[in-house]
Amino acid sequence: MRSTMKYLKPYSLQIGMVVILTLAGIMLELLLPTLMANVVDVGIMNGDMPYIVKTGGWMVISAIAAVLLTVAVSFFASKVALGFGRDVRRSLFVHVENFSLQTFDKIGTASLITRTTNDVKQVQDVLNMMLRMMTRAPLMLVGGIILAVSRDPGLSLIFLGALPILALLIFLISRKAIPLFGALQKKTDRLNLLVRENLTGIRVVRAFNRVGYEKDRFNIANEDFRDTGIKVNKMMALLFPVMIIVMNFTNIAIVWFGAVRIDQGLMQVGNLMAFLQYAMMILFSLIMLSMGFIMIPRAQASVKRINEVLMMEQIIKDPEKTENAVDKYGFVEFQNVTFRYEGAEKPVLTNISFQAKPGETTAVIGSTGAGKSTLVKLIPRFYDVESGAVLIDGVDVRTMSQKALRNKIGYVPQKASLFSGTIAENIQYGKQTAGEDEILKALETAQAIDFVSEKEDGLQSNIDQGGANLSGGQKQRLAIARALVRKPEIYIFDDSFSALDYKTDARLRSALKQETGNSTIIIVAQRVNTVIHADQIIVLNEGTIAGVGTHRELLSENRIYQEIVSSQATEEEGA
Template sequence: MLGTLVRLIGRFIKPYWGLLTVVLVLQLIATVMSLYLPTLNARIIDEGVVTGDTNFIWGTGGIMLALSAVQGLAQVGAVWAGANAAMQFGRDVRAAVFDRALGFSTRELNKFGAPSLITRNTNDVLQVQQLVLMISTVLISAPITMVGGVVMALREDVGLSWTILAAVMLLGAGIAVLIYLMSPLFSIQQTRIDTLNRVLREQITGIRVVRAFVREPHEAQRFEKANGELVDTATRVGRLMAFMFPFVGFVMNISTVGVMWFGAFRIENGDLQIGQLTAFLSYLAQILISVMMTTMLLVLAPRAAVCADRIDAVLKTESTVAPPANPAPTPQARGEVVFDRVSFRYPGAEEPVLKDLTFELKPGRKTAIIGSTGSGKTTLTNLIPRLFDATEGRVLVDGVDVRDFNPDDLWARVGLVPQKPYLFTGTIASNLRYGRPDATPEELWHAITVAQARDFVEEKEGQLESPISQGGTNVSGGQRQRLAIARALVKKPSVYVFDDSFSALDVATDARLRAALEPETARASVLVVAQRVSTITDADEILVLEHGEIVGRGTHSELLATNETYQEIVSSQLSAEEAAA
């Protein structure tokens, strides 16, 4: 784990070596000043006070004040530069994790889970960032202070040097035990933060379901359990951390008593002066504080190492839909889509979801897909914009395999309206411009009109500038669907994919919308996935899916006459008169 931590820090801290060099220089200046001050203090006591030389006291005291001012300024500058480097390091790591997650396919997103990705990009990065801050402000100065403090203490009196060795060994051994006990707890703590985020996200997202089934007590217990487990782990870590400071204080105090006890005998024998003893005590305190700060850094390191492993797991994961190394030349956007013997199997699944599918989408034609729940309709639509890659066969868009497309070129050709439409925080206008930022207000109103959304948009106080909350939760399901359709229309793609995008509309609105869509999509390929037969009766070709296979294809009337599966679907939804029509 520590190896991963070192590699991660080394990878992202490189651009800030200049700032770290400034930190090193300033910390060196501050440390030299702090190491020299006790010696001057000893000289005042032993040479100035004893002899009564007031001029010497004032002169040496003035030098001490000047050195203290330099020390303070150097420390402020070092902390500023170190904090600046650490904050920019954290920013770069968060950006890298976000960029990698943004390129993940649904497979990788499901592998990590949204709560875990959020935790890794916030809490985990914060832990490593704090370690970098400690390294830049503590690790650089602590070794210099320890080594310099030992040298300066030995200059004052070699006979008491064994007390420094004993104190450092006692302090190091005690803190090493604490680190050993805390290390496994850090890994558990990060996992439990993931669990708490997952439970909380589920409950907030599904609050209406929770209330509808009166499951508030059950969900409260789930949250209480996850929260309690996290608190329990954090408390155990906190107790060990809390024990550290009294222990350090005990070692420092017992060391001070020891130095004063044995130093008194050396003063009595004439081997040591009072000022030298005072300086020795100051150096001992500096050495032990440096040891404590270094060990504090070592305490943070195990947790940061766990977090670095989790961050590294994201950064090392390659998307299964990675862009091609050598994209094919961009063909003219015609809107032709070909499924050539396509099969798809989810990782670990015993059976493929889609089996040997072959069909075409052509410009100016509307193709519909219908089938029972779980027949693979949504999976099929996800293969066109390459949200998944087919495990067998090829999906061609305008004659080019989607795996050979530059992703931006491919996505520019496809207007996808997903089964669960999602709107982003912002305004109606910002959501509609998601696919085309340069769309004019006139184009937005035109798309809204075609999508049968003009009535409720005009009723809103801000109209196009009306606010939309995260996920579109401040509009109804039907309004959300119509805005998602308008968003696809604004994009003006050559391939439209409507994945059960009319399910929240009443029959009359559905009919008006389909009629308005026809001239808008006349030159594009249109794929409509539907559960409702009335939505697809006018399709040029209907594909009937059953267990991932095409068990029927043709027009509504042809399938109604020849396909048993389609007949069952129709009979379950339409009366005989409606079916004949």
């Protein structure tokens, strides 16, 4: 809780204003029953019309001032709550952006979305309510009790029966509600996960006629969420009728015993009217407090989930003292690198050693699951090695700042990721200052210029979320252009040509050779045709290097590479 509440510090002045204005408003509201009692007991009883008009005027002024103060309190409370929500969301987003892929996978995308949106909204709403009601309720409760006791101490003993009942009710409901609110947020995670999976995989769902199955999955999760929500709402629904009953019986008792005291000459009518109003203020304060005690557990569950993310330490972070690579211009070296994913029994990569030199193309090939993609993800430091070292220009990547390291790299992922916006904006993601000529040049090299120029708006054509309005090959070529426009020292193509036909693949590799110049090129590929002209081919087998050499060398000496070539040749013949 403390780590989240620190975001309230910038709003200390506004919170102070809320407390001061609330106190002033309550004092005016507490004054009204006293003024009314004076109108009845002094003005009406004595027939003093000027006194009635004068006191009535003060009542009108006090009521208007109290309303204006309440509006001001609502304004400042909303400003604080919305500002707090904005700051926490921003911190969550920035914190998650710096997560390593390993940390990111721990929580999951759906849960992170829920925590950044729904959970922050829950805390924001409760904070708004607390500033408006929870500061008001205790002040009004204390003020009401003091003034009620000052009016008639004997009649105030009635509260000794009502208050314990209400307190016990609030305690019992809060104790049952806290675990249910936590469960409700987890079920929200589950709903988000199912919706996200269904929307992103809609083509697969329809292709395999699994719409009915997905509906059933969603209905189960949806009904589970509904049932938990009903349990919570039943408790809250029970609270208010019971409180209203207690309030009404309290009123009956006050009127009954108050009438007896008036008959005995121990109390005046105006005093009884004022006492009734103070009693209502006290009981309404308790209702507001009970509302807070019901909502706070839900906020606590959300705060706990937010803190889980904020308190997660960055596994991959910059060292206190960074080193800068200055020589060799993109020289990549793996020295006895071993890596395993968290919780895995055996390493994905074991004792990997090789060099990728500037001006040369290094290809990585192997069967599915051999560790090819994992290997290239170690270069931009998406993961840290378990042992050994990855060096760029002679400097361990763990001693470089992540920004400086990644500025050296143009990375094209295995699954091309595009963002909603225009084609030009997606290419400029690689280099924000890239002009139209640079973008066109990158598109031409990536063999994407033809389909882009055919679009009506050209570079300003819109791309749907995830590139849904493009084919797989078009997405890959735009992702390649995004890396090319950056003109980095090191290009990493993680199986980035898989959706291209052989003709386009060949043209692209030829254009890349001319465009990349002295840069280091590392290509992960499944097809032998993609790597056949590489200066060096690394053959991976079950996380170890099974061979290094040119295509001819490996074809004559390496059994695993021969099997890969043979299997692909057989596939092509069969096709």
